[in-house]
Amino acid sequence: MSRQSLILFAILTCMGAGWGLTQPLSKIAVSEGYRHIGLIFWQMAIGAIILAGVQLIRRKSLRLDRSALVVYLWIALIGTLIPNSATYEAIRHLPSGIISIFLALVPMFAFPVALVLGNEAFEGKRFLGLALGLIGVLLIVGPEASLPDRALIFFVPLALIAPFFYGLEGNAVAKWGTAGLDPVEVLFGASMTGAILSLPVAIATGNFIDPRPPYGAPDLAILGSGLIHVVVYCGYVWMVGRAGPVFAVQVSYLVTGFGVFWAMLILGERFSGWVWAAMGVMMIGMFLVQPRLRVDEATSDLESTQESGQSQP
Numbered sequence: 374m375s376r377q378s379l380i381l382f383a384i385l386t387c388m389g390a391g392w393g394l395t396q397p398l399s400k401i402a403v404s405e406g407y408r409h410i411g412l413i414f415w416q417m418a419i420g421a422i423i424l425a426g427v428q429l430i431r432r433k434s435l436r437l438d439r440s441a442l443v444v445y446l447w448i449a450l451i452g453t454l455i456p457n458s459a460t461y462e463a464i465r466h467l468p469s470g471i472i473s474i475f476l477a478l479v480p481m482f483a484f485p486v487a488l489v490l491g492n493e494a495f496e497g498k499r500f501l502g503l504a505l506g507l508i509g510v511l512l513i514v515g516p517e518a519s520l521p522d523r524a525l526i527f528f529v530p531l532a533l534i535a536p537f538f539y540g541l542e543g544n545a546v547a548k549w550g551t552a553g554l555d556p557v558e559v560l561f562g563a564s565m566t567g568a569i570l571s572l573p574v575a576i577a578t579g580n581f582i583d584p585r586p587p588y589g590a591p592d593l594a595i596l597g598s599g600l601i602h603v604v605v606y607c608g609y610v611w612m613v614g615r616a617g618p619v620f621a622v623q624v625s626y627l628v629t630g631f632g633v634f635w636a637m638l639i640l641g642e643r644f645s646g647w648v649w650a651a652m653g654v655m656m657i658g659m660f661l662v663q664p665r666l667r668v669d670e671a672t673s674d675l676e677s678t679q680e681s682g683q684s685q686p
Contacts, residue, residue, distance in 0.1 A: 381616050384608065389627020391605040393473060396632040397639045398601075399461060400469040401594040409461035410571055411580040412595060413454060417567035419599030424561035427607065435562060440552040445562035448551075452542045453567050459534035466528040468521065468642045471513065473632025475532050476539075477655040480625065480662045481506035483540030490548050502661030509655035512647050519647035556610040560603075622663060626656060 402412055428435065464472050481503050487493040510533070513519050514526050551559050575581040582595070612621040633652065636642040 381612070381620070385612065385621070385624055386627060388605050388608050388612070389624045390631045390635075391601045391608075392624070392628045393631025393633075394635050395598045395601055396464070396473045396476075397469045397635045398594040398598040399472075400464050400636075400640060402591045402598065403461055403465045405589065405591050407582055407591050407595075408578075408580040409458045410578060411575045411582040412461055413457050414568055414571040414575045415582055415584075415595050416457070416599050416602070417449075417453065417564045417571060419596065420603045421561065421564035421568055423600070423603045424557065424564060427557060428561055431557070433558065435565070436554065436558065441554060441558075441562060442566075444552050444554060444559060445566040447545065448542065448559055448563040449567035449570065451538050451545065452563060454571065456535035456538040459531050463528050463532035463535075466525055467532055468636065468644070469640055470633040470636035470642050470644060471520075471648065472532055473629050473636065474509075474513070474648070474652045474655060475536055476632065477509070477625070477629045477652070477659045478506050478533065478536040479539045479543075480659050481540075481655075482537045483543055484662050486541050486544045487547075490544050492544055492547050499662045502658040502663075505654050505658030505661065509651040509658065512651035512654065516645075516647045518645045519651075556613075557607065560606060625659060625663070629656065629659075 399412075403409075460472065484493070484499050484503055488495060510529070514529050517523060520526060554562070572581075582592075609621060609624065612624075629652070633644075
């Protein structure tokens with residue numbers, strides 16, 4: 374493997390570690406009573422502030438035409454407001470590691486949505502991956518020893534909302550595009566839109582989080598999660614442009630793995646054999662469902678592209 378490939382793998386690993394860390398940080402953020410709408414406002418506001426600086430450096434203004442506003446709105450709704458509301462509520466009750474494992478279901482939810490929207494054709498191998506994802510969920514909710522408390526099973530459907538909407542978001546972008554906006558512009562506009570929509574709701578419901586000190590662990594977790602999301606997302610956009618989407622999508626495996634690792638290290642969570650089996654089955658299912666090339670083929674394509682002096686699409 375070339376030096377360039379090793380650097381790309383190292384960056385990809387850092388991205389997976391960063392995104393995986395946001396799960397236990399979310400658990401800490403809700404640990405002392407903060408509720409989802411207040412958390413979402415600050416997540417969006419922090420992202421908007423940072424991305425405003427990025428746009429300033431890029432010398433790009435925020436597009437406010439009708440088509441752009443429509444994109445900002447539906448990306449904010451299906452990419453953050455709805456899924457993150459469900460996740461923040463689910464993570465108040467379920468272990469952080471379980472939430473991370475459920476993120477492996479994103480491509481499995483994306484496959485049937487892609488069939489309905491006509492984005493992709495049916496494939497037996499990917500249907501098998503979908504079935505394995507279902508088996509993984511059953512391994513978590515079925516055996517009595519899988520969860521710390523059997524009563525937590527009622528929060529599992531809530532935890533499945535986020536991966537479904539993330540799968541829907543990717544398909545919606547593939548189907549209808551982003552009105553000519555690049556990914557950073559989309560995230561900036563969606564963050565602004567989400568902050569504007571969530572602020573009055575947070576205030577009206579009494580869930581607005583006062584930004585003034587003193588700051589506790591939940592406050593620092595909110596700030597850390599917001600910073601990590603923006604940095605890693607921009608890194609992901611860079612990676613797609615540098616090495617191609619096939620290589621970049623491998624971060625999905627790392628996010629799940631690191632999410633479980635951080636939950637064990639930071640929160641002291643421990644999991645039964647059933648949960649580990651579920652994680653293994655879901656990872657195999659994710660491997661089968663994602664349309665992908667082997668990583669060595671992707672990096673080989675990257676190297677040949679660089680040699681020819683052209684950029685990867």
